[in-house]
Amino acid sequence: MVKEKRVKEGIEKVVETINDSIPIIEWDFEGTHYFDNGPVTVQYLLVLDALNFCFGLFILDKDLSYYHLALGLKAALQNDKSVFDADCLQKYTGSELWKWLILPRPLPLTDEQVRLLRGNFDGIASKLVESCANPAVMLVALPTCLFPGFCDHTVYKGHQIFLYKRAQIFASDLRGSFKGKGYGEFNDIGAITIFADYIVPAVLRQLGVLRYNSSLAGIIEAKLELRACLIYAVEKMRELIWKKSGKQVLSVDLDLWLWSIGVECPSLQHRRTLSTYY
Numbered sequence: 398m399v400k401e402k403r404v405k406e407g408i409e410k411v412v413e414t415i416n417d418s419i420p421i422i423e424w425d426f427e428g429t430h431y432f433d434n435g436p437v438t439v440q441y442l443l444v445l446d447a448l449n450f451c452f453g454l455f456i457l458d459k460d461l462s463y464y465h466l467a468l469g470l471k472a473a474l475q476n477d478k479s480v481f482d483a484d485c486l487q488k489y490t491g492s493e494l495w496k497w498l499i500l501p502r503p504l505p506l507t508d509e510q511v512r513l514l515r516g517n518f519d520g521i522a523s524k525l526v527e528s529c530a531n532p533a534v535m536l537v538a539l540p541t542c543l544f545p546g547f548c549d550h551t552v553y554k555g556h557q558i559f560l561y562k563r564a565q566i567f568a569s570d571l572r573g574s575f576k577g578k579g580y581g582e583f584n585d586i587g588a589i590t591i592f593a594d595y596i597v598p599a600v601l602r603q604l605g606v607l608r609y610n611s612s613l614a615g616i617i618e619a620k621l622e623l624r625a626c627l628i629y630a631v632e633k634m635r636e637l638i639w640k641k642s643g644k645q646v647l648s649v650d651l652d653l654w655l656w657s658i659g660v661e662c663p664s665l666q667h668r669r670t671l672s673t674y675y
């Protein structure tokens with residue numbers, strides 16, 4: 398599916414176009430996220446990223462997107478500051494969730510989403526963050542241990558592959574939201590890779606880095622390969638920028654740039670994916 402020489406050519410072209418540095422996109426450029434500079438924001442982000450999947454289910458409903466989730470949770474929190482307390486989270490049912498998110502219609506699979514929220518949640522997300530010495534690495538490791546819904550790994554041709562999209566987004570969201578301070582202070586953010594969803598591979602395809610036949614997107618194995626190739630290509634892109642200019646760009650910044658291109662390009666062709674992992 399991916400030819401290394403072509404990937405290399407595609408990456409060289411992109412790096413040349415952006416003049417060895419990536420366009421800086423501000424976190425929450427859309428203005429959709431809750432922020433109060435304290436532990437409630439951490440709780441909000443953990444709940445958000447626990448549910449940050451399976452918008453692919455709304456394949457028949459183009460009006461619903463990630464933004465409905467971010468805004469719905471924000472509105473719920475503005476209405477009641479205790480809405481994400483652990484004892485409340487324990488009680489929600491799937492059908493309660495969609496009413497609570499003020500969505501125009503019921504969401505499929507919400508019972509599964511709520512089950513994942515309950516997970517091993519023993520209360521306070523900010524304490525989880527405070528307990529991590531190397532926050533980025535630990536914040537990917539801990540949720541994947543504590544919450545089965547974050548365990549975005551699979552076996553591929555006899556090898557276990559770890560992608561951990563949503564756990565990594567949680568760490569990156571903390572950093573972005575708190576602007577690198579307090580709960581968002583990370584000394585190891587460089588350890589995080591790009592977040593392998595179904596939008597950024599399509600952006601890299603549009604930019605000429607990845608080439609694939611869109612009919613492949615229906616096959617589970619091909620989807621996994623695509624997500625893995627995305628991570629590979631972005632690591633190569635960072636490497637090339639480093640070699641050419643000595644600049645150390647972060648995958649989280651590359652992600653935000655590429656993701657923002659994807660969500661702001663209505664003509665971008667990507668298949669939404671039915672998965673609780675991404």
Ligand SMILES: Nc1nc2c(c(CN[C@H]3C=C[C@H](O)[C@@H]3O)cn2[C@@H]2O[C@H](COP(=O)(O)O)[C@@H](O)[C@H]2O)c(=O)[nH]1
Pocket residue numbers: 423424425426427449450451452453461462463464566570573591592593594595596597652653656675
């Ligand atoms: N690679 C990558 N994928 C991301 C995000 C985010 C959230 N980023 C926010 C955080 C701060 C920023 O300002 C952004 O607002 C969501 N997604 C994924 O996209 C898909 C949305 O599909 P649709 O249902 O069509 O809206 C879905 O799989 C969702 O999990 C990201 O950052 N990177």
